[in-house]
Amino acid sequence: MSTGVKEYIVRTKDLTKEFVLGGTVLKALNAVHLDIRRGEYISIMGPSGSGKSTLFNMIGGLDKPTHGSVFIDETDMAQLDAFELAWLRCRKIGYIFQTFNLIPVMTALENVTLPMIFAGIPSDEAMTKGMKLLEKVGLAERFHHKPTELSGGQQQRVAIARALANDPGIILADEPTGNLDLKTGKEIITLLKQMNTEQGVTVISATHDLKMIDVSDRVVWIRDGKIERIEERSEIEVRVGEMEGEPA
Amino acid sequence: MPRANTDKSGIQRQIMLPWRQSLRMSKQSIFVRLGRAIITASGIFLGIAFLASVLTSSAVLRGQGEYTADVQARNAWLVVMSLLVATVGIVNSMLMSVTERYKEIGTMKCLGALDTFVVRLFLIESCMLGLLGATLGAVLGAGVMSLVLLARFGGSAFTKAGAALTLGGLQLSLLPAIILAIVLGGLLSVLAAIYPAWRAAKMPPAAALRSEI
Numbered sequence: 346m347s348t349g350v351k352e353y354i355v356r357t358k359d360l361t362k363e364f365v366l367g368g369t370v371l372k373a374l375n376a377v378h379l380d381i382r383r384g385e386y387i388s389i390m391g392p393s394g395s396g397k398s399t400l401f402n403m404i405g406g407l408d409k410p411t412h413g414s415v416f417i418d419e420t421d422m423a424q425l426d427a428f429e430l431a432w433l434r435c436r437k438i439g440y441i442f443q444t445f446n447l448i449p450v451m452t453a454l455e456n457v458t459l460p461m462i463f464a465g466i467p468s469d470e471a472m473t474k475g476m477k478l479l480e481k482v483g484l485a486e487r488f489h490h491k492p493t494e495l496s497g498g499q500q501q502r503v504a505i506a507r508a509l510a511n512d513p514g515i516i517l518a519d520e521p522t523g524n525l526d527l528k529t530g531k532e533i534i535t536l537l538k539q540m541n542t543e544q545g546v547t548v549i550s551a552t553h554d555l556k557m558i559d560v561s562d563r564v565v566w567i568r569d570g571k572i573e574r575i576e577e578r579s580e581i582e583v584r585v586g587e588m589e590g591e592p593a
Numbered sequence: 594m595p596r597a598n599t600d601k602s603g604i605q606r607q608i609m610l611p612w613r614q615s616l617r618m619s620k621q622s623i624f625v626r627l628g629r630a631i632i633t634a635s636g637i638f639l640g641i642a643f644l645a646s647v648l649t650s651s652a653v654l655r656g657q658g659e660y661t662a663d664v665q666a667r668n669a670w671l672v673v674m675s676l677l678v679a680t681v682g683i684v685n686s687m688l689m690s691v692t693e694r695y696k697e698i699g700t701m702k703c704l705g706a707l708d709t710f711v712v713r714l715f716l717i718e719s720c721m722l723g724l725l726g727a728t729l730g731a732v733l734g735a736g737v738m739s740l741v742l743l744a745r746f747g748g749s750a751f752t753k754a755g756a757a758l759t760l761g762g763l764q765l766s767l768l769p770a771i772i773l774a775i776v777l778g779g780l781l782s783v784l785a786a787i788y789p790a791w792r793a794a795k796m797p798p799a800a801a802l803r804s805e806i
Contacts, residue, residue: 407703408799428707431608434798435705438638446700446802450625462614465607507704 354514355381355404355545359413362399373399375570376413381549383514386541386560389551397551400567401519404549405438406430418514435463439546440506441537443520445500445559447492453503454477454488455478460510476508482536498529505536509546516540518550522557534560610710626690633686633719633782634726640779641727645734647672648770653742657749673686676781683785687719691789692804698793699801709796715790719782727778731771781801 363370373396381387391397402408403415403537406422415422417437425433434440454475461471479485482496482502492500496508501521508516518537522530538560541548550557550583558564558581623630647668654660691698696713793801 402799405703407699407802428608431702431705431707434703435608440703442700442802444696446696448697448700450621459701460704463608463610463710465609468614511705528655590722 352382353380353416354383354418355379356416356419356551357400357404357413358416360400360403360410360415361412362396362403362408363411372570373404374410377567377570377572379565379572381547381582382562382563384541384545384547385562386538386548387550387563387565388557389549389565389567390553390558392553395567396570397553397567398571399516401549405440405517408435414504435460436511437513437515439510439513439516441501441504441508441516441518441521443523444494445497445504445524447500447503447507449492452489452491452539453484453495453506456492456503457506457510459498460507464511475506478509479503481509482484482506497525500530501529501533502536503523505533505540509540509544513546515547515549518548518552520552520554521550522552522554527532527556530554531556560583608705608707610713615710615717619714619721622714622718623721629686629690629693631720633683633690634722634729636682636686637679637723637726637782638730638733639777640675640682640781641730641774642734642737643675643730644672644777645731645737645770645774646738647675647799648774649735649738650742652770653746657746676777679769679778680781680785683719683723683782684789685790687715687786691715691793695793695796695801695804698796699798699804702798702801711794712787712790715786716783717794719786719790720779723782724775724779726774730778731774734774735771 352504357377357379360374360379361372363372366373375396377396377400379400389397389400391589403410404417406417406425409423417433420433422430422433435516437516440446447453448459451459452571454472457475458468458471459480461474462468476488479488482505484499484502484506487495487499492503495503505516516537521537522533525533534554534556537548537550540546541560550561561581562578564576564581566576651660651665651668654664701711702708
């Protein structure tokens, strides 16, 4: 990164999202202020229905807030037109989902190269880079397999490779371990942390998987659409120590 | 559609989907979901087979001097009805196939696809299916009807029909009918796909991803 490095890669200001359900207004997010530093690994924790996924959608530009704004690299997302928004999704953010969301008709390699094709990278170059990324997530030898021929953990690895395709600044993950067993979930968390430390990519993960706490620089606890508290690394370590003291 | 503008750092900002890739993706989509593709194509196949057979019989009957105003009116009515039914069928199967793929569309948009990419992929797909169905339908419809007419009128059926149908000075018998049927079939299936494809492309990605089928 060059000289113009700004400390915060994502900022939300007064972020509010309302849904109208059967005539009553439900506030999924209620005036959320959240500043996310460049290169940090942040977990957004909370029970289901707390607004985690809504926050994920807002930060990722997948849905529009009712009030308030999201800034990515100090750019207000509300100011972007459809083309710029697509560009942002393509180059700046890598998405990882609970249900993996690979394109079912495409092979692992084709899934990984798709964002590069959208970005205008020539096919050969995209293939080479795609193979490198699959190697990095340990799936190089399965590059020609379709998602249905891969296990959940393997599909999530492909999704991580795909998220990294255009060297984004942010990886946005929505319950990345939600559909995985304990061991596979741990592996995915380790892989995400590895990408975070090796490539300096900011990882923002909405989750209620407590295993995630271990690797997070900060944990944001969210409840009823509001930030309840934010824990820093130092506070977390104490708690993890306590938890490890308990019988497994 | 490589639209490019340059940001502060001088990096070209572009989002694109080359035609070659679009064609490959649409083809792949058809082959992987062959069952559904066959159902969609058979809708247009049946409609166009009927159209081609009516056009063929009209040409021959006109040659034989049996093409009365009565027959003509009835045929026109039948053709319009059959095409309407075929079109509604295609709209329906395109809607189904688009709905089935909301999640895929949402994912593509997360990866940077523009709405136009989504529309384009669906239009190419339906155009391919439409042309395939229409070609098979036109050949089969015209062929079967030709056999029926041959049995009824003998060889004279087509020599006279040739005289009856002139196109730009060229004397043709069944070719114009078949070509018309194919073009119409391709056109109708693209038209039928526009609304479902556009609707899917306009959806916010969050809503598209949320849908569970």
